[in-house]
Amino acid sequence: MRLAKLIALLGLLAMTAVLIYGFTVGDFLGEGARLLTMPWGIVSMVDLYVGFILFSGWIVYREKSLARSALWVALMMVLGFFAGALYALIALITSGGDWWRFWMGRRAA
Numbered sequence: 001m002r003l004a005k006l007i008a009l010l011g012l013l014a015m016t017a018v019l020i021y022g023f024t025v026g027d028f029l030g031e032g033a034r035l036l037t038m039p040w041g042i043v044s045m046v047d048l049y050v051g052f053i054l055f056s057g058w059i060v061y062r063e064k065s066l067a068r069s070a071l072w073v074a075l076m077m078v079l080g081f082f083a084g085a086l087y088a089l090i091a092l093i094t095s096g097g098d099w100w101r102f103w104m105g106r107r108a109a
Contacts, residue, residue: 062105
């Protein structure tokens, strides 16, 4: 589980760095609009959001509260895998070293 925590933490740090870079140096609206005019830009966005939806399904499955699930899903759709890495890291830490509890959340018995 230590390796999984390290991977989640590194993912969170990487996403933090690239989000800061993108928002401070890039033009979100201009570059985003340009990206969506290219076939591979569209493929990348569809691929990305399919991943977001699948990961969000896991979040909804393992959470106790519908409101908490909705908040995490909204964060996932806006912040991407920054939110995913943060969610996974929190789930790893709160699972107490139990993989079943990590994957199943509230459904772990």
